[in-house]
Amino acid sequence: MNGSLEFETRQNATPVAVAEREALLANLGFGRTFTDHMVSISYSDGKGWYDARLEPYAPLRMDPATAVLHYAQSIFEGLKAYRAPDGGVVMFRPDANAARFVRSAERMAMPPLPPELFLHSLRVLIEQDRDWVPGSGESSLYLRPIQYASEVYLGVRPALQYQFLVLASPVGAIFAGGAKPCSIWLERENNRSGPGGTGAAKCGGNYASSLLAQAEAMRHGCEQVVFLDATEHRHFEELGGMNVFFVLGDTLVTPPLTDTILPGITRDSVITLARHRGLTVEERSYSIDEFRSDAASDALTEMFACGTAAVITPIARLLSADGEIVVGDGGSGRVTTSLRSALLDIQYGRAEDEFGWVQRIV
Numbered sequence: 001m002n003g004s005l006e007f008e009t010r011q012n013a014t015p016v017a018v019a020e021r022e023a024l025l026a027n028l029g030f031g032r033t034f035t036d037h038m039v040s041i042s043y044s045d046g047k048g049w050y051d052a053r054l055e056p057y058a059p060l061r062m063d064p065a066t067a068v069l070h071y072a073q074s075i076f077e078g079l080k081a082y083r084a085p086d087g088g089v090v091m092f093r094p095d096a097n098a099a100r101f102v103r104s105a106e107r108m109a110m111p112p113l114p115p116e117l118f119l120h121s122l123r124v125l126i127e128q129d130r131d132w133v134p135g136s137g138e139s140s141l142y143l144r145p146i147q148y149a150s151e152v153y154l155g156v157r158p159a160l161q162y163q164f165l166v167l168a169s170p171v172g173a174i175f176a177g178g179a180k181p182c183s184i185w186l187e188r189e190n191n192r193s194g195p196g197g198t199g200a201a202k203c204g205g206n207y208a209s210s211l212l213a214q215a216e217a218m219r220h221g222c223e224q225v226v227f228l229d230a231t232e233h234r235h236f237e238e239l240g241g242m243n244v245f246f247v248l249g250d251t252l253v254t255p256p257l258t259d260t261i262l263p264g265i266t267r268d269s270v271i272t273l274a275r276h277r278g279l280t281v282e283e284r285s286y287s288i289d290e291f292r293s294d295a296a297s298d299a300l301t302e303m304f305a306c307g308t309a310a311v312i313t314p315i316a317r318l319l320s321a322d323g324e325i326v327v328g329d330g331g332s333g334r335v336t337t338s339l340r341s342a343l344l345d346i347q348y349g350r351a352e353d354e355f356g357w358v359q360r361i362v
């Protein structure tokens with residue numbers, strides 16, 4: 001079951017006090033609070049994966065010459081554990097994250113972590129820190145698996161040693177009161193990825209290359225940035241950390257998966273859900289010119305971004321150096337709102353799980 005590795009458990013001798021934990025859970029943000037424990041597994045060339053531990057959450061000690069600090073050989077995942085109506089804890093499609101973690105590792109020349117070990121690590125951590133899974137509104141326990149080159153060596157080649165960690169962070173709704181329509185900055189100069197690059201791998205480097213545009217977006221009062229294809233700067237690709245959908249009446253259009261786009265699990269779930277509800281989904285290139293004319297003719301009714309952290313977020317307007325384009329009526333559209341609540345109902349174990357997506361942990 002656990003990929004044939006025994007986990008050693010070291011309990012945190014000084015866990016956060018119950019009252020303090022309750023106070024933290026009552027006032028959640030995103031990504032600043034962490035639970036009492038974490039998972040750690042080491043890898044060494046020749047030895048394979050070894051030394052699997054559930055241990056107290058603590059800072060790492062790192063040699064300044066550790067390879068990841070210099071050459072960014074690192075990948076991550078992001079998924080959530082949800083408090084179900086019966087008080088138990090469920091996860092949404094963790095096997096898909098485990099499989100993507102393997103593909104990301106392969107692209108970054110890293111040894112893949114066996115999916116059953118990935119899944120067992122999540123289970124061990126959630127069971128231990130189950131009291132940290134919040135129970136209110138759209139809150140959840142965000143899980144962050146990472147893998148990085150831990151070899152102390154400045155030579156340039158794939159490292160011979162790696163570290164796998166899983167952290168857990170209770171998070172609230174990104175926007176209080178559900179889905180607040182957001183503004184997007186259209187980036188015309190910088191690319192987050194390009195053909196033959198690492199765009200389809202969930203690696204920190206893709207984020208690093210997106211941050212200059214993200215800063216520009218924030219300077220223009222936008223929450224997020226959308227990138228265009230690196231070759232022609234004509235077709236939409238995705239946001240810095242979310243996939244994008246355009247709604248034209250009863251048809252959803254989303255850019256096709258190429259090696260420049262991250263294959264989002266939320267994206268895949270939205271496509272499945274939408275088709276199941278009788279909507280048409282087209283995975284095809286969509287250009288800014290099409291966007292302009294569809295927005296002008298009101299053929300474009302809604303637009304949204306999707307990803308684990310923000311679920312489904314309506315996009316109200318697109319801003320660029322050329323000015324502003326408002327999408328639909330600038331609010332949360334009907335299709336976006338109903339897909340969002342259908343997805344959340346499945347994720348939280350409130351609706352029947354017709355697609356076999358939900359896994360019970362506790």
Ligand SMILES: *Cc1c(COP(=O)(O)O)cnc(C)c1O
Nearest residue numbers: 241242243262264265266307308
């Ligand atoms: C993680 C991520 C997404 C969303 O993927 P989900 O599996 O839906 O969370 C989209 N784009 C990028 C660049 C990402 O890193």
